[in-house]
Amino acid sequence: MYDVIIIGAGVGGLSCGAKLAMNGKKTMIIEKIHHVGGTSHVFRRGDYIFPMGPLSFSYPELVKELLKRMGIKEEIKFKRNHFQLISPEIDIIYSEKLNKLKEKLKNIYKNEEQGIKSFFNELYRIIECIRNIHEWHPDFLIGRARLEAKKRLKDHEQEFDLINKYNELSSKKLLNEYLKNDILKRLLGSQGTYQPMMNMVHLAFMWNVMSEEGIWFPSCGIHGINQLLHDSFLKNGGELKLNSPIKEILIDEDQVYGVETLNGQKYEAEWVVANADYKKVFLELIPPSKLPKNHVENVKNTAYTGSEFCVYLGFDPEKVNLSKMRANHLFYRKRIDLLKATDPEDFENKEIEICLWSNKSSEFAPKNKKSLILRVNMPYDHFDVWRTGEKQRKEGYKDYKKSLALKLIKTVECIFPGLNSSIEIMEIATPLTYRDWGQRYLGSVAGWTRDIKKIRLNTKLLLEKPIKHLLMVGIYSVLEPFLGGYPVSMYTGNLAADLILEQKQ
Structure with missing residues (x-):
């Protein structure tokens, strides 16, 4: 009998496992394939090393802080990466601080100067509210931290109301209100050449990650961070099973009690944490009879990115x-x-x-x-x-x-x-x-859809519910990757570990 079984050795599962093992929980990670790290791993072709998934990430200071909480003391340095767009009408580096980007765009689109200023003023307002949203907003926390955040919500009443307001406002509508040039609207609404389709809060998350926090690459490589988490997990007594696909998550009376692997091996645990594809978990690993019908339908009908x-x-x-x-x-x-x-x-x-x-x-x-x-x-x-x-x-x-x-x-x-x-x-x-x-x-590569018309799930964090003691972590456990993909996977792994650890305190 384990305290916790974790399905999947991606960064969310490794982060959760490392913290639990460090705190004395009997924990086993079960991974379907032959290596840890999930899609943030690397592979070799000849003398070249290539990445399977993420190329860099944001919030390096938060990542360093979370790693400390997971028992990792190695020093990691970060180098900022920048992003350029070349289309028929524009060639621009758009990942600089927003103030610098604003001035650059005003020089390029002189007829749009007032509209650019007005749009950026609204974007700044939202970013100021969401920059540290994971520290104070109840919808981005669980367990005791969420209860404490609810008590302190009056201290953030203005930010809370503003986020609710812009959550209902499409970026396309606001951009059309201020700007005429279609290329400019596409750049500001998608960070590229596509039509804006997300709400303003989601767009603010994207610009905060890209320009204000920046996108960075660690000195040890992203796969190196995964290895540090793996080593910390094993050093503190964690167990790891590779090449072990899960057949079913075992549930009795609305509460999880273990897992069964494809070869018929059953393992019991008080908690199961799934660092796995959300649709795969709820549409394939759990019998429909064990789930509320409306949850199954909402999962089916909320699209992923392509x-x-x-x-x-x-x-x-x-x-x-x-x-x-x-x-x-x-x-x-x-x-x-x-x-x-x-x-x-x-x-x-x-x-x-x-x-x-x-x-x-x-x-x-x-x-x-x-x-x-x-x-x-x-x-x-x-x-x-x-x-x-x-x-x-x-x-x-x-x-x-x-x-x-x-x-x-x-x-x-x-x-x-x-x-x-x-x-x-x-x-x-x-x-x-x-x-x-x-x-x-x-084959989805980047979490849930950004299109506000295709979202049927109505909560920001998808870690908990509807099955007791089953938690989700990783990129698919959040409706909006508010920290960017890799950090949010680590963050949710840490949240899940904290929730489990606080249960018997």
Whole structure:
């Protein structure tokens, strides 16, 4: 009998496990695949090291503080990464402090000066309220911390009311009120070239993470942080089982009592913490008869973000011109044609994320070589026809994904001449990769949808309920990734551990 069983060794599960083990709880982490870290792991191709998922993250000071609470004393340094957008109308680094970005935009769009000032004034107001929302807002806390926050809510009445007001206001409506230029509205409403579709609070979270807090990369690598958590967990008596898929979460009378693995092994525990895909947990690992019908329907009907097509490249920098790239992260769109935006293979009409990955660490590429990552949104349905079973594909799949990769590279060559002839190694991930290796529902890569019209769940944190002693952690345990993906996974792991630890105090 365990005090706690944790499903999944992603950063949320590792964080929760490390803190519980440090505090004497008998804890076991059960992981489906052969390594810890989930999608924030790395893989090697030849002499190159590539990331499976996140490329960097925000709130480095919070991450360092949480790591201390989990028994990790190693010093980690962080380097800020910046983000650039190149589209037919604009070439801009947009990750600087908002004040600097505002002045830059006023110089570019002189006819929009007053509208820019007015929009940024409202954005500042919201960011001031949400910057430390996880410290005072009851909706972002659980257990005793939430009860204490409710008692102190009068101290934050003004911020609370303002957040409620802007939660109901679409960013598209506010941008249309102040601005006329469509390119400018898209940049401020999506941090790119897409139409604004989220509410103003969610947009403020995004700009706070991108510009005010900034996006950073740790000296040990993101996978290095996972390893530190793993080591702390084991050092303090935690148990880890790899290659052990879960078949079912065991429930009796609305309370969890353990798990059963795919090979029929049952483990009992007072608590189960799932660092796993939310839809997979509630639609596949728990029998529908054990759940409230409305919860199942809400989970089914709230959309995730979509999937992506990703190309990893190792190349010779002497053979390619990268002069247009002025930041480690670049989003590029060759043209914006709204009438033809439905073709998933029309890469010229899509936003392509480009990361100069080898700039983050000298360990990621051989000497005198570099590595790039190209990512583009891709609907899961476009690839589902190739899937015949888990990690099984129809004949021709490899040739097809390679042809798509070369098409994507050809588009990127418009700004990086010579890229194709410089390539020395290439790896490709599709929505099927994210489904079968990343264990993401239909290959989703970034949590719940940002589209306010598609949300059916009505709580910010999804850690608790509807099953007693079953807690969710990780990117899918929050409706809005208010700290960014990696920190919010660590934060929810810490919240879950605190809730368990306070039960018998």
